[in-house]
Amino acid sequence: MILTLAKMWYNASTTKFSSKNGAADWAIPQLPEVHAGLLDQARKAYLGEFVDNWVGKEKELASLDDHLKRSIEPLISI
């Protein structure tokens, strides 16, 4: 789901479409460090390089989701 948001962010800012992996590559350098680490983990889990375990990280995850949502919204508002 975070990767879907990252994809939407990429799409909204560049008007292009990307894979989840590509969108994460693009998004990570633009994020504050704490968010970037989490997105990188999500990507690694998606690629099967890492078994994801989000227990205890709900708060950070919610804050990353919120950050992505806030980044997307101004790009797609009327």
Added chain:
Amino acid sequence: MCETEIGTDTDQRFHVTTVKQSRLLVLIAIIFVSLNLRSALTAPAAIFDQIKASFPISDTARGIIGMLPPMSFALFGWLAPLLVPKHGLDKPILLALGMIFLGIVGRSLSINVWMYSLLSIVCLGGIGMCNALLPPIIKQHFPNRFGLVTSIYTSLIYVSAGLPSLLAVPLTQAVGWRVSTGSWAVFALIAVVPWHFPPRIEFMCGKWFRAQFEKGEIPVATDDPDLALLLAQAERNSITLSGSKVEEVLDHIPWIDIQRAMRDSLPGLMASI
């Protein structure tokens, strides 16, 4: 009906079955919309004395009625684009055609000058909306023939101005002013018929549905905002594995629809996290 199997450069592969919205139908719709765009003004002008015989119209009222077309065009022509970001182009034009139809028919049944003026504003407002909406519609459906279709549309506007003037007097003599002015609503009705309605997803399958399908949960036809995103990706980043090429099956999905789809699907996405 066309079928195609599409793999995008993301992780998606899906099978699309779609009825291609025929450009010919859109062209017919544009022609009939264009034929509506002046008849409501010119049809009553030539037979004003006959209308005056049914209910009194003062000279002041006549002056005001003369001012209604530019006023309604300006007002509704300005309002129509405000509807586009949220509702696209198709719903507002259907609304506009409905206004033209109701306005013309209602006006021909008027019992006093107030009713006549009010319903004139309704049909003229619909025309004002069409004036503003048709050029982007032409651009959307005929990006490569914008000039040609625009000239068809502009010349038909003049047909719509001239023909009612020509026929108003003989028609009125034959069947009275009410039928004479009201009959032009038939063009609005015809224009609605071929108009493109927003597409629906009838059926989608993909590997991510496997578990669901095996349990016998087959998705039903639905309006899905996400569909525009999926199809836009298919249009822009895909390789056809078998069947027709994407551009033969799908209409171009403009950026404004993609933005709208993102707006519509973001809340659901956030809620599912």
